[in-house]
Amino acid sequence: MQSRGSSARLSGMAFRSRVPTLLLSMFATFASIYVAGRLWQDAQNRVYLIKELDKITGQGQSAISVDDTLKIIACREQLKKLSALEMELAAARQEGFTSKRTETTYTNDAKSKKRPLVVVGILTKFGRDKNRDAIRKAWMGTGAALKKLENEKGIIARFVIGRSANRGDQFDRAIDNENRKTNDFIILDKHVEAPEEFPKKAKLFFAHAADKWDAEFYAKVNDDVYVNIDALGATLATHLDKPHVYIGCMKSGEVFSEPGQKWYEPDWWKFGDKRSYFRHASGEMYVISQALAKFISINRSILRTYAHDDVSAGSWFIGLDVKHVDEGKFCCSSWSSGLSPSLSLSS
Structure with missing residues (x-):
């Protein structure tokens, strides 16, 4: 028959052995959630790519590679940013943030740089x-x-x-x-x-x-x-x-x-x-x-x-x-x- 001291030690050892197991379980759960999330995101991206391709090509299936498609989408994003900046610049001009002196200087510089x-x-x-x-x-x-x-x-x-x-x-x-x-x-x-x-x-x-x-x-x-x-x-x-x-x-x-x-x-x-x-x-x-x-x-x-x-x-x-x-x-x-x-x- 084991003494109370030995029982306590066994209980402590069992608790300590459960802690790594619990951490591993938590890590596995988070990893599963992360992987599932990435898979879902990739699936969403693929759907988006296919839709973009359909809009571009007017066909029911992809006519160009995914790499080319990514380039097209990147270009579209740049165009969107450029359009937004142009709108901001137009708004700034309306509010009087454009210097008339700067415009005059640029005009004079353009005239002075006439082609030889x-x-x-x-x-x-x-x-x-x-x-x-x-x-x-x-x-x-x-x-x-x-x-x-x-x-x-x-x-x-x-x-x-x-x-x-x-x-x-x-x-x-x-x-x-x-x-x-x-x-x-x-x-x-x-x-x-x-x-x-x-x-x-x-x-x-x-x-x-x-x-x-x-x-x-x-x-x-x-x-x-x-x-x-x-x-x-x-x-x-x-x-x-x-x-x-x-x-x-x-x-x-x-x-x-x-x-x-x-x-x-x-x-x-x-x-x-x-x-x-x-x-x-x-x-x-x-x-x-x-x-x-x-x-x-x-x-x-x-x-x-x-x-x-x-x-x-x-x-x-x-x-x-x-x-x-x-x-x-x-x-x-x-x-x-x-x-x-x-x-x-x-x-």
């Missing part, structure tokens, strides 16, 4: 600082005058140059020093300056300019050409209604097939009768519209270049729906001994 008329890239080389200075004095300007040209006439002018094959040498340093004083260069860091790479530099200029400036036109000019800025602006203004326009002094030109000749073309055999190029603008200066500059920017890695930049540019537009404009004012009309050519852009 043209970005002029003056392709230059190392050791041509005298040519650049002459252009700055003749028509481009420096400092405030250059800024005025941009703000009042919408004409952005920059010298375009690459880097030396010996990166960081005296040529690179000279250009960097000059640019620190004038701030009027586009320096193509990934382009190596070399005579045979000139056509690639023209392509990179158009691509860079199209990426940096949202202009109506983009012009390539040599660094020995003097331009009548007012006449250039007036001429380009007459072509604003042409989205795909290529303007220049159009020519065909002879293809030189002998390696020793000055204008030798390694790919001479590709051009028709092997004697004449296709129609293209002379390289002293030519202008393209924004759409064509964007085309060059997008396709820069696959656009072919030939021995000359003007022929290369002309080749890019042959297969496109482009308006070729033979502009006599873009032809170099006067060549004098010891003087640089000037474009006859007279008003």
Whole structure:
């Protein structure tokens, strides 16, 4: 016969053994309720998804995946939130919470950010600082005058140059020093300056300019050409209604097939009768519209270049729906001994 003490101990042990069992039972109950609730919620979601699909597709069964459906519903929720925000904004305006000063400032900013008329890239080389200075004095300007040209006439002018094959040498340093004083260069860091790479530099200029400036036109000019800025602006203004326009002094030109000749073309055999190029603008200066500059920017890695930049540019537009404009004012009309050519852009 057990004593009272031993009975008490047994009762205590039985009570302690019941506590974990009770906790496990409670946990199992809550887990069952949670799982059942999630299953019910999932079922409700599926019903909702099916109804949404029926509304969208007008069919009795799902025509797209559940993932796509979730995306559609998410989009609808975003639209609902956007609509609610628009309603709140409209209500706030009615109650006078919109600042008139802010609206005026925005309007003025929009006007001041008018699209530039043209970005002029003056392709230059190392050791041509005298040519650049002459252009700055003749028509481009420096400092405030250059800024005025941009703000009042919408004409952005920059010298375009690459880097030396010996990166960081005296040529690179000279250009960097000059640019620190004038701030009027586009320096193509990934382009190596070399005579045979000139056509690639023209392509990179158009691509860079199209990426940096949202202009109506983009012009390539040599660094020995003097331009009548007012006449250039007036001429380009007459072509604003042409989205795909290529303007220049159009020519065909002879293809030189002998390696020793000055204008030798390694790919001479590709051009028709092997004697004449296709129609293209002379390289002293030519202008393209924004759409064509964007085309060059997008396709820069696959656009072919030939021995000359003007022929290369002309080749890019042959297969496109482009308006070729033979502009006599873009032809170099006067060549004098010891003087640089000037474009006859007279008003």
